[in-house]
Amino acid sequence: MKMKSLLKVAGIIAAAGLLLAGCGSSTKVKLDPDNPVTVTVWHYYNGMQQAAFDELVDEFNNTVGHEKGIFVNGHSQGKVEELEATVQASINKEVGSEDIPNIFSSYADTAYAVEKMGLLADLSEYMSKDELDTYVDSFVEEGRIGVNGELKIFPTAKSSEVFMMNKNVWDVFSQEAGVSIDDLNTMEGLVEVARKYYEWTDAKTPDIPNDGKAFYGRDALANLFIIGSKQLGKDIFAVENGKVTLNVDKDIMKRIWDCYYVPFVNGYFGAYGRFRSDDLKIGQIIAFTGSSTSSMYFPTEVEIGDTKEPIEAITLPTPIFEGGENYAVQQGAGMVVTKGTKEQEYASIEFLKWFTQKENNMKFACTSGYLPVQKEACSQEVLDEFIETSGMDISSKTYDGLLTGFDTINNGHLYTNKAFDNGTSARKVLEYNLADKAAADRAAVEESLGQGMTLEEAVAPFISDEAFNQWFDSFNAALEDAVAGK
16 A cells, blocks of 8 residues: 555656656746846848837837846847858857857758757757647757757748749730649649740740740749759658758759759740849749748839839749649748856747747738748738738738748648758758859850850750750769768
């Protein structure tokens, strides 16, 4: 009887221990409202995004932060690359650098490098399982970059990709050329539509041969490789415990080649300015794939020479490869908390929890174009209710971009590869290797066209099987070198 009682008590103690572990340690930290903890946040938001973030920081400081004893001080460090450089300078304690902040925006590869230095706090110590379950599962999973899967990146505002198009030109082209929105569901269909658009625009000036226009461009070519491979059954970067195995499938690379490089050298696709939304603004293309946040930058008019034409936007899911699974990229930096006192870590995470509450995160989403991160916020009903109750003005293009993102979250599969050593270098190979070749080879094709060649003659040397094999071998070697840190 005595033994049974002891076992019963031991069981109760064990269960209580598990319960406390599941609830995190946030209740053990006491702050003094009369002596608030200052939390410094570094981010890369600019323009409207920075204004929205600053407004929310002020609201926190004047309400919850004031009550709990937390004061948040936010600073934009410019672009992502500038933020990363500033953080690195602080870590290295370079002359003139500031102390490393309590919180900074970070993509997984950068966070992984900082985590290996032992500088990041374990967020799950301050968050219960119930709290974590309110966030989109894949957003939380992306942040588990600790050696043993500890949560080190807080999902604050995420994005995917959308396909956006100049509705005004599309309406005329689609009617005259006999194409439809459904033709844009697949990459192969997109290529065919782009070919028809090139021929349609070329025919507008029969006295000038080969002056057809590009239909489409895309930002972030690396995403096409990563997501295209995933759609077709392969993880191009298979990562386990920080170690990567390359899966560069030649057949899949050929499909990417056929659905990006070949239409590019033919002039059906194009890239001219820094972003494809810039290209659309000057009439060089009429459609692009970009981050869901790029809906904020979709132009309201097209400027060609001295003329300006107002346009509307069509927003669609980005096309997938024919026969592939419905995967879409998951991107957007989260925020990491650097190690400090328990009070500093607790205060930092309390702010991030508040920032990602449904109403607060929705306010940021409507202004910035980023997707909210809690499951219950990712629906049209919640968005409509928020707009109605808050009276917030949101542009139709941002609204459509958010709805497309919600559809991707709820009905598709979001994917991003795990972080690994030299991941940034490997991604740069995906981003620039084929893009640079396509741009150079298109320039050579245009030169041949100017000398009187037909388009078929001009592109023939570039799109042969031999040309693909040569590129594939060099691409594969460059990727292997990048992963090896060479």
